Amino acid sequence: MRNFGFSTTKSRTIDYGDIDRRLISYILENEPTFNACLSCGSCTAICSAGNLTSFNIRKLSLQIRLGDLEKTHEEIDKCMLCGKCLLECPRGINTRNVVMLIKKGLTIFEIKDKA
Amino acid sequence: MIDVLIIGGGIAGIETACSLQDLGYETIIVEKEKTIGGHLNDWDTLFPTHRSASEVLAHYTDETRKRALTIYLNTYVISVKKQDDGTFEVHTSRDVVFRSKAVVVASGYKLFNAERKEEYGYKIYDNVLTSADLEVKLKDLKGEFKTPTDKVPERIAFIHCVGSRDEKSGNHYCSKLCCVTAVKQAIHLKQLCPKAEIFCCYMDLRMYGPGFEEMYREAQEKYHIQFIRGRLSEVGENSNGTLQLKVEDTLAARPCKIQVDMLVLMVGMESAKSTELFAQSCGLKCAPNRFIQPLDHHIGSNLTNVEGLFTAGTSIGPMSVFDTVNHAKATAFAIRDYFINTAR
Ligand SMILES: Cc1cc2nc3c(=O)[nH]c(=O)nc-3n(C[C@H](O)[C@H](O)[C@H](O)COP(=O)(O)OP(=O)(O)OC[C@H]3O[C@@H](n4cnc5c(N)ncnc54)[C@H](O)[C@@H]3O)c2cc1C
Numbered sequence: 001m002r003n004f005g006f007s008t009t010k011s012r013t014i015d016y017g018d019i020d021r022r023l024i025s026y027i028l029e030n031e032p033t034f035n036a037c038l039s040c041g042s043c044t045a046i047c048s049a050g051n052l053t054s055f056n057i058r059k060l061s062l063q064i065r066l067g068d069l070e071k072t073h074e075e076i077d078k079c080m081l082c083g084k085c086l087l088e089c090p091r092g093i094n095t096r097n098v099v100m101l102i103k104k105g106l107t108i109f110e111i112k113d114k115a
Numbered sequence: 116m117i118d119v120l121i122i123g124g125g126i127a128g129i130e131t132a133c134s135l136q137d138l139g140y141e142t143i144i145v146e147k148e149k150t151i152g153g154h155l156n157d158w159d160t161l162f163p164t165h166r167s168a169s170e171v172l173a174h175y176t177d178e179t180r181k182r183a184l185t186i187y188l189n190t191y192v193i194s195v196k197k198q199d200d201g202t203f204e205v206h207t208s209r210d211v212v213f214r215s216k217a218v219v220v221a222s223g224y225k226l227f228n229a230e231r232k233e234e235y236g237y238k239i240y241d242n243v244l245t246s247a248d249l250e251v252k253l254k255d256l257k258g259e260f261k262t263p264t265d266k267v268p269e270r271i272a273f274i275h276c277v278g279s280r281d282e283k284s285g286n287h288y289c290s291k292l293c294c295v296t297a298v299k300q301a302i303h304l305k306q307l308c309p310k311a312e313i314f315c316c317y318m319d320l321r322m323y324g325p326g327f328e329e330m331y332r333e334a335q336e337k338y339h340i341q342f343i344r345g346r347l348s349e350v351g352e353n354s355n356g357t358l359q360l361k362v363e364d365t366l367a368a369r370p371c372k373i374q375v376d377m378l379v380l381m382v383g384m385e386s387a388k389s390t391e392l393f394a395q396s397c398g399l400k401c402a403p404n405r406f407i408q409p410l411d412h413h414i415g416s417n418l419t420n421v422e423g424l425f426t427a428g429t430s431i432g433p434m435s436v437f438d439t440v441n442h443a444k445a446t447a448f449a450i451r452d453y454f455i456n457t458a459r
Pocket residue numbers: 122123124125126127128145146147148151152153154155158160161162163190191192193221222223224225226246247250292296299382383384387389427428429430434435436437439
């Protein structure tokens with residue numbers, strides 16, 4: 001191809017035909033209740049880590065659903081596994097187990113954060 | 116023997132009774148309270164038109180008088196028993212036993228007890244009300260609107276889905292009307308307290324009925340009600356009596372704090388206690404949400420698994436006045452079909 005002397009940036013569009021589903025499939029297989037998340041935000045609102053840092057468990061879960069795993073490691077390490085989120089979830093999702101599965105999945109699939 | 120006995124003198128029961136009487140059937144209503152009208156007695160104005168609930172009730176009182184309907188007040192129906200010949204025996208808190216050819220369960224719904232969601236502070240903090248408390252407060256209002264701790268509110272929040280769509284309270288279903296009720300009440304409070312900032316915290320907004328979406332839009336455009344997409348996680352009280360809410364603004368993806376003078380919990384609708392009694396006494400089938408299970412959701416929503424036993428209104432699930440009245444009218448025709456087909 002001819003070099004025109006400029007580069008293009010990667011598209012920001014989510015392509016539903018091309019999503020990295022490794023981590024989300026692993027989580028859903030082991031914690032099927034997570035399928036029912038409404039993205040209501042109760043877990044984030046009550047989360048101690050979320051009130052002090054940029055950690056947002058609901059948003060992180062959504063990013064994982066979309067295969068956006070660039071900062072998952074750094075983010076999930078902020079969770080203190082206190083389980084408050086679990087008490088609030090209106091859909092009865094075992095959110096703490098979701099956190100554990102995220103951690104395990106990252107190791108299993110050797111997913112690293114983007115520098 | 117009476118043709119039809121109707122359990123419950125709310126608008127569903129009254130509408131069914133009037134329609135049946137007009138069709139030529141002898142009908143009686145048995146109501147546990149000292150007046151007819153059910154929950155509408157406690158409401159101030161009605162969505163979607165803001166017309167007063169007492170006006171609708173006055174219409175129904177008139178209709179019952181015109182027809183000289185027989186109504187037993189202060190009479191609690193305890194059980195319904197189907198006889199071998201297909202008729203019914205209805206036992207009540209009085210000594211008399213009623214006999215009828217058909218029965219209509221129009222015993223309505225009950226409100227979710229907000230104390231069960233302890234983290235929302237109902238009956239713990241003074242300035243936490245339910246939507247039903249607010250209706251009563253508005254109905255009895257004389258003079259300026261003030262919070263329970265006697266302040267003209269500067270900030271008010273409405274919390275959607277309290278005791279609905281919530282596994283933790285054992286109610287997985289949507290109560291259908293609380294979204295539009297919140298909009299109705301928010302508009303009303305803004306009219307009473309024009310300086311107040313009003314928030315509605317919701318998960319989804321369900322504006323399903325005629326005129327509902329229009330009210331929502333009016334609430335945004337004309338009354339500047341702020342809709343925050345996030346479910347309340349917990350409430351705390353500050354030393355000055357104001358309340359601190361913790362919600363995630365999910366559209367901004369940030370946890371946020373809202374300080375308010377008054378909190379209104381949009382309590383859901385639950386199956387009435389009586390439904391359980393009737394299920395036990397005559398094998399009436401209930402749905403997983405504990406309301407009565409219609410025999411057929413599309414073409415037989417007034418029928419039940421017990422032949423001759425019908426439903427009207429909110430005994431089968433949350434309904435607006437509009438839906439209740441229509442359902443109740445259809446019940447009268449379903450009963451007429453039953454009498455014609457079984458030659459009773
Ligand atoms: C906070 C709130 C606000 C609302 N605002 C609106 C509004 O603005 N507009 C609107 O369209 N709808 C509104 N609704 C809905 C409205 O209340 C219902 O549509 C209506 O009350 C349904 O009437 P019903 O006759 O089915 O039930 P009910 O009103 O519950 O009547 C049932 C009757 O049966 C009686 N009963 C029960 N058990 C027995 C028994 N065992 N023996 C004898 N009698 C018995 C009860 O005492 C009662 O009188 C609101 C609901 C809530 C919760």
